[in-house]
Amino acid sequence: MTVEETLKPLFEEINRLKPKFIQRLADAVAIPSVSGDESLRPEVFKMSQFLKSELESLGASDIQLKPLGIQPPPVVDPKLELPPIVLARFGSDPKKKTLLIYGHYDVQPALIEDGWNTDPFKLIEVNDKLYGRGSTDDKGPVIGWLNSIEAHKNLGIELPVNLVCCFEGMEESGSIGLDELVAAEANAYFKGVDTVCISDNYWLGTKKPVLTYGLRGCNYYQVSIKGPGADLHSGIFGGVIHEPMTDLFNIMSTMVDTSGKILIPGVNEMVAPVTEKEAKLYENIEFDVDELNLASGSNTAIYQTKKDILMHRWRYPSLSIHGIEGAFYGGGAKTVIPAKVIGKFSIRTVPDMDSKTLDKLVIDFLNEKFKALGSPNTCVVELIHDGAYWVSDPYNDSFEAAKKATKLVWNVDPDLTREGGSIPITLTFEEQLKTNVLLLPMGKGDDGAHSINEKIDVANYIEGVKTLSAYLHYYGA
């Protein structure tokens, strides 16, 4: 029997189960599992129990709710327990390949007062869209996997792969404890995993499905300039002391120009050249400058062509100045000379930039600029965190399987995309499990994850379950 022959009744079953699938997502959305709100921590635990009971009823084996201990500071409650990581297994046939699926069951905060049209924790269908917090990020995809398993179970179709589930409850709050758990279970619960599939990002736009094979990294820096012992009055001290803010503006203005060109020597030189194969990938991608302008709410695009925009979002570095800690930030006027100011900026990193070399280039550059000022203030430039970029081979078995699945379900070849932001867990899995990772998004680019009125289209949810299912079968074949 061909994969397509197996999938035909499965897809019909998925169509038939549509009301049940929507109800399952509604049940999940109804639990306000906001990891960033300590007062809602019991709801995050409740959500882990919900998954446990769903996994049990679907016949999972070895279900474990891995405790992660006490949440480290800053917290209000010093005894605040981290929500567990939910592990479960479907099958352990040594003849089958083993796929790890990752998703998260916590959500971003949401209050109707923020501007939601409806109760964020009540899934509501309007014009074939399912509105509710977590509908697309990331309860939709997590429940999507469960839905696929249910359809298999109903029809007595064996899963074509061994499936290892890893669902976390702190993704929206820094994935505290996940790295350690993945490391600890690499040769235990996760032993034998052949590949990892993460469904926690989005289509580039709203029309065409995508597979994602790259993410930029991010090195975040701060420049601390310190002068007086305390904030001073500009009437009394203006003109007679070296002001930290003057120095900060002077040196931080030299790093990047209005068109986003990084002016720190050596940084752009580390960027991998565009290969012919890579350049070709951009040709068919559905995107244009209007989409960028719509998303930014302005006409401030630096580039006007699809290729330029996407390359600068995905495969070239960028430098953004985020703000200043320690200076006046309120409305109105305050005549303060801030005593210590900390400028914050970050550089999005791409292949083949070496993170440590970048740090040295940035820190040396700013120290040189500061030295040239001849100021008696002190200046300290530091990296405050870094996360590496990630690029996968979009022609490996897992990607090829996902391409076939997408083509079958959506009747179109998926765009192969990268993202400008980072999903740190991608790299964790790749490094710890020594395997490759596929990012297979379910929702659309306009779903509004993290925003008000978050939604997933009914079509994306249901066809998404089919896509995940087909991916399992093509990959297992």
Add this chain to the structure above:
Amino acid sequence: MTVEETLKPLFEEINRLKPKFIQRLADAVAIPSVSGDESLRPEVFKMSQFLKSELESLGASDIQLKPLGIQPPPVVDPKLELPPIVLARFGSDPKKKTLLIYGHYDVQPALIEDGWNTDPFKLIEVNDKLYGRGSTDDKGPVIGWLNSIEAHKNLGIELPVNLVCCFEGMEESGSIGLDELVAAEANAYFKGVDTVCISDNYWLGTKKPVLTYGLRGCNYYQVSIKGPGADLHSGIFGGVIHEPMTDLFNIMSTMVDTSGKILIPGVNEMVAPVTEKEAKLYENIEFDVDELNLASGSNTAIYQTKKDILMHRWRYPSLSIHGIEGAFYGGGAKTVIPAKVIGKFSIRTVPDMDSKTLDKLVIDFLNEKFKALGSPNTCVVELIHDGAYWVSDPYNDSFEAAKKATKLVWNVDPDLTREGGSIPITLTFEEQLKTNVLLLPMGKGDDGAHSINEKIDVANYIEGVKTLSAYLHYYGA
């Protein structure tokens, strides 16, 4: 009888009354008349009643508590009444000169938790210093005038001038309503005023009394740069849109160098040249770079000589960058591209800078710099408030009288100082009453007005009463 002969018994009476004078100040400090704390507004009113009753017992005529109406927003209580301005008169002899004395009876906030060693609203004497909120700013000087009147009254010595008192209760909160009242009473209650004496600033240091004849003005500007419709994620938009923060740093870094030199063409050219007479004033002033370093809590002085430092504080302009509204300002890392950022800076102004010309130079300069960037963001540069500089002739009758008074009491010629900050009411009196103003401080440079552990030295308080008294007699003579 010479002035000195008249003053001799008066000074003895002041010495004799010292315990009573300290008690009177203690009674005033015990009323927490914090104008910036709405919940304490009844205490500010109570303080105005305290003054009224003191003035009555001293024989003042025409005592008026001028209501100023409802405090304009922002306020919590929309019906919050402004504290009244207390007016009173001692004498109206057309043959005598008329002196207006100004002071304020409200104080800065103070909580023992802020770090006070003792209850801020209980005057306490430690090592010949009187600690308590308002002791030096400005209840000490206000009560000082009353003390002088009491000493005169006790001895049956006629006041050598007609005295008009103007005590306000909103000085620490922007002097709301004062300008209007001064304007309204210029030809009524204040008709015939020959000169104004304000005791609401401080000696330059701690050793030598001063008279103050100049203040810098302040023009406060903001640069608003707007791009995207909302704050954006730097992962997704970094490198593909023109970032407002990049533009803001680029243009705001061009205004001033680390040594405080204003780089906006035309600004320094407006500054009045130093005359020989003015230069001489700096020679005897007690001050050095160590005092500046002590005050700034650092060794970040731009100039090392007394003359350079004081000239740049008092008679040259300065430009300070205060902060940014709309950008990230917290601790840690946030990868935001702020959509609209508002840079705040101000220029301290001096003779002969023309305020409107300055505005034009600043606004045109920044607009040019922004235009040169070629950014599609929008940039608006605006003045948000201005206050003019003030310089008096330190050789007029009032200053000469104050010099003699200081010399008699302190046995030293006072330093003639200016200040880098502004006291807007100085200019209001000068302009509205068409008269000159003398700033005659009572407290020392280390009194800590606005800080914790505010104090006035017993010597400054008591010798200050003598100085005010002697000033009245020399001026009246």
